[in-house]
Amino acid sequence: MDLWFTxxxxxxxxxxxxxxxxxxxxxxxYQNIAVLDTENFGKVLILDGYIQVTQLDExxxxxxxAHVPLITHxxxxxxxxxxxxxxxxxxxxxxxxxxxKITLVEIDREVVEVCRRLFPETSASLEDSRIEVICxxxxxxxxNTPVNYDVIIVDSTEPVGPAQSLFSYDFYQTAKKALQDxxxxxxxxxxxxxxxxxxxxxxxxxxxxxxxxxxxxxxxxSYPGGLWSFTLGSKGNDPxxxxxxxxxxxxxxxxxxxxxxxxxxxxxxxxxxxMEDME
Amino acid sequence: MDLWFTxxxxxxxxxxxxxxxxxxxxxxxYQNIAVLDTENFGKVLILDGYIQVTQLDExxxxxxxAHVPLITHxxxxxxxxxxxxxxxxxxxxxxxxxxxKITLVEIDREVVEVCRRLFPETSASLEDSRIEVICxxxxxxxxNTPVNYDVIIVDSTEPVGPAQSLFSYDFYQTAKKALQDxxxxxxxxxxxxxxxxxxxxxxxxxxxxxxxxxxxxxxxxSYPGGLWSFTLGSKGNDPxxxxxxxxxxxxxxxxxxxxxxxxxxxxxxxxxxxMEDME
Numbered sequence: 001m002d003l004w005f006t007x008x009x010x011x012x013x014x015x016x017x018x019x020x021x022x023x024x025x026x027x028x029x030y031q032n033i034a035v036l037d038t039e040n041f042g043k044v045l046i047l048d049g050y051i052q053v054t055q056l057d058e059x060x061x062x063x064x065x066a067h068v069p070l071i072t073h074x075x076x077x078x079x080x081x082x083x084x085x086x087x088x089x090x091x092x093x094x095x096x097x098x099x100x101k102i103t104l105v106e107i108d109r110e111v112v113e114v115c116r117r118l119f120p121e122t123s124a125s126l127e128d129s130r131i132e133v134i135c136x137x138x139x140x141x142x143x144n145t146p147v148n149y150d151v152i153i154v155d156s157t158e159p160v161g162p163a164q165s166l167f168s169y170d171f172y173q174t175a176k177k178a179l180q181d182x183x184x185x186x187x188x189x190x191x192x193x194x195x196x197x198x199x200x201x202x203x204x205x206x207x208x209x210x211x212x213x214x215x216x217x218x219x220x221x222s223y224p225g226g227l228w229s230f231t232l233g234s235k236g237n238d239p240x241x242x243x244x245x246x247x248x249x250x251x252x253x254x255x256x257x258x259x260x261x262x263x264x265x266x267x268x269x270x271x272x273x274x275m276e277d278m279e
Numbered sequence: 280m281d282l283w284f285t286x287x288x289x290x291x292x293x294x295x296x297x298x299x300x301x302x303x304x305x306x307x308x309y310q311n312i313a314v315l316d317t318e319n320f321g322k323v324l325i326l327d328g329y330i331q332v333t334q335l336d337e338x339x340x341x342x343x344x345a346h347v348p349l350i351t352h353x354x355x356x357x358x359x360x361x362x363x364x365x366x367x368x369x370x371x372x373x374x375x376x377x378x379x380k381i382t383l384v385e386i387d388r389e390v391v392e393v394c395r396r397l398f399p400e401t402s403a404s405l406e407d408s409r410i411e412v413i414c415x416x417x418x419x420x421x422x423n424t425p426v427n428y429d430v431i432i433v434d435s436t437e438p439v440g441p442a443q444s445l446f447s448y449d450f451y452q453t454a455k456k457a458l459q460d461x462x463x464x465x466x467x468x469x470x471x472x473x474x475x476x477x478x479x480x481x482x483x484x485x486x487x488x489x490x491x492x493x494x495x496x497x498x499x500x501s502y503p504g505g506l507w508s509f510t511l512g513s514k515g516n517d518p519x520x521x522x523x524x525x526x527x528x529x530x531x532x533x534x535x536x537x538x539x540x541x542x543x544x545x546x547x548x549x550x551x552x553x554m555e556d557m558e
Contacts, residue, residue: 004293011297012318014283018291039291040473056472059549193335193500194319219498219506221472226505227498254549263542270338270533 005036005044007051009224010194015051017041023118028110030162035118041222043118045086047111050158053086054222058122061188063256064218064264065230066092067249069151069186070099071261072232072239076150077101080178082138082166084155085111091125093153095249102131103147107162109135139165139174148180154187159198167198172205172233182236185210192217192271193225200275206233214239215275216264218255240265284315284323286330288503289473294330296320302397307389309441314397320501322397324365326390329437332365333501337401340467342535343497343543344509345371346528348430348465349378350540351511351518355429356380359457361417361445363434364390370404372432374528381410382426386441388414418444418453427459433466438477446477451484451512461515464489471496471550472504479554485512493518494554495543497534519544 003019017040024035034046042055053061066089070076077100081089085106093102104126106112112133115123126133134141138154152175156163165171166187175185189202199215206213210233220228232239244258267275282298296319303314313325321334332340345368349355356379358372364385372381383405385391391412394402405412413420417433431454435442444450445466454464468474468481478494485492489512499507511518523537546554 006295010319013297014295016285016293016295040289060547191500217498219496219504221470221504221506223505225498225500226502227500255547257548259545260547263545266538266542268339268534268539269536 005038005046007046007049013194013224015224024114026110028108030108031157033108033110033114035114044222045115045119047157048161051222052157053088053119053122055121057220057222058088060218060220060255061228062088062092062122063253064216065089065153065155065186065188067253067256068216068230068239068261068264069153069184069232070096071244071246072234072237072242073150073182073184074237074243074245078147078149079103080105080142080149080152082142082152082154082156083107083163084153086115086119086122087125088122089153089155090128090131091122094125094128094130095252096246097248098246100130103134104131105134105136105138105141107135107137137162139171142171142174142178145178147178148183149178150180150183152179152183152185154185156188159190167202169205172209176209176233176235179235184232184234184236186230186232189229189231191223191225192227192229196274199229199231202231203275206231209233211235212238214265215267217267218264284317284325286325286328292473292503294503303393305389307387309387310436312387312389312393314393323501324394324398326436327440330501331436332367332398332401334400336499336501337367339497339499339534340507341367341371341401342532343495344368344432344434344465344467346532346535347495347509347518347540347543348432348463348511349375350523350525351513351516351521352429352461352463353516353522353524357426357428358382359384359421359428359431361421361431361433361435362386362442363432365394365398365401366404367401368432368434369407369410370401373404373407373409374531375525376527377525379409382413383410384413384415384417384420386414386416416441418450421450421453421457424457426457427462428457429459429462431458431462431464433464435467438469446481448484451488455488455512455514458514463511463513463515465509465511468508468510470502470504471506471508475553478508478510481510482554485510488512490514491517493544494546496546497543
């Protein structure tokens with residue numbers, strides 16, 4: 001059977017890949033959840049038609065969203081992950097020995113269930129005793145939590161559907177209140193080529209709310225345009241000037257390194273100019 | 280009309296984009312030449328079904344293939360471009376005031392003709408008095424040229440069809456003979472995600488033949504996987520340790536900068552490891 005999946009990357013751009021087998025395809029309360037086995041990417045998790053995780057390149061995304069804020073903080077103990085039901089971000093956060101507790105708030109219980117079954121390489125982390133998985137809306141959880149976190153990681157889906165509120169000014173403001181004095185928030189903020197307005201908006205929210213703001217990039221071949229952005233707000237250390245108080249986790253990294261961390265904040269001139277023009 | 284073009288990026292992966300208008304679609308002696316006007320990428324040049332140049336991102340490719348070797352050389356006067364019939368690489372090379380002569384050897388006269396008509400932003404450079412355009416096979420030209428060049432830039436199509444020989448050991452050996460004592464060769468060497476064997480092979484050829492070899496990367500959203508590789512061989516300076524004797528061209532760059540140059544040679548650990556494993 002010649003079976004293909006097609007993702008609408010933009011209104012005018014589609015990526016299609018050949019499917020060996022449909023391992024899962026169902027509707028949860030929140031979204032469509034599909035897992036496909038493919039030649040090009042290995043197993044792929046797709047939510048509402050958008051690629052979330054592929055076995056080919058998930059390590060790049062998960063290492064960059066986790067290690068950059070955690071190493072910038074220097075002594076992260078208490079971590080909140082919003083989204084990330086596949087467990088990949090949690091897996092990376094667990095590599096830091098300072099981390100005592102990770103609270104993972106995933107809105108969709110069925111994403112966690114599907115990933116526990118079909119993505120053991122990311123979801124095995126969820127069995128760790130330092131992890132608590134809570135299935136509810138991440139923004140609501142954040143508004144009501146009495147805890148102050150060292151690092152909040154927003155590992156969300158696209159800014160349509162259940163994740164929409166996670167890109168708002170209110171969200172970043174609420175996150176700031178739920179952070180310790182030297183706390184850090186980081187969020188995936190889409191393609192710098194195809195979704196610049198959202199990225200600019202997120203960065204402006206962070207610049208207006210946090211003493212330090214940063215934008216960093218990583219190449220992720222299965223995502224639109226192959227380059228992804230992350231926006232970081234810090235009440236403490238500058239992510240561009242870091243002291244490696246801990247380096248053991250580096251030997252378990254495939255993409256992240258000290259040089260890659262530094263370089264990921266260097267933007268090309270046209271992109272710097274674009275970001276300035278938007279201010 | 281709902282018109283779409285589809286590129287087969289790998290056997291299992293396709294990119295499709297919506298087409299506003301087909302501006303050109305013909306067969307030359309060597310290949311199919313098409314130019315499409317699109318919503319996502321602006322005008323796109325396609326040779327034998329593969330995207331070569333898009334108005335959205337051509338500056339990234341052309342700046343990186345030209346400025347990295349030219350600035351590494353320090354005093355490039357005589358430049359040979361093999362391929363590059365669109366004129367984009369020549370446009371970038373002309374930004375260096377030391378460059379006195381550029382010989383552009385494009386196998387397909389009709390590519391030059393089509394680009395002169397439809398891509399003035401890249402092909403206008405071909406009217407410069409420092410440029411000589413020769414329409415013949417690049418490898419044959421190189422074998423017979425009595426000139427020794429400071430920099431040879433291989434701005435070729437995919438390693439199928441007319442460009443196949445440009446990725447061979449023989450080619451890099453012939454290029455070495457046609458270079459001055461401190462000469463530099465650079466070539467586009469495809470996707471580091473989807474065409475690693477070719478990249479590794481090219482890098483091995485260069486390592487075996489040149490005192491210094493380097494591999495650098497740039498994000499190009501319209502190319503497969505969104506990340507592209509360039510392989511460089513040097514008989515003189517190290518591309519990782521450069522003195523900027525000339526910086527005026529920088530203000531005309533949209534992607535290239537001194538920091539981007541340095542960073543483009545930094546590979547993530549998994550990729551370093553892969554390249555070592557292949558040796």
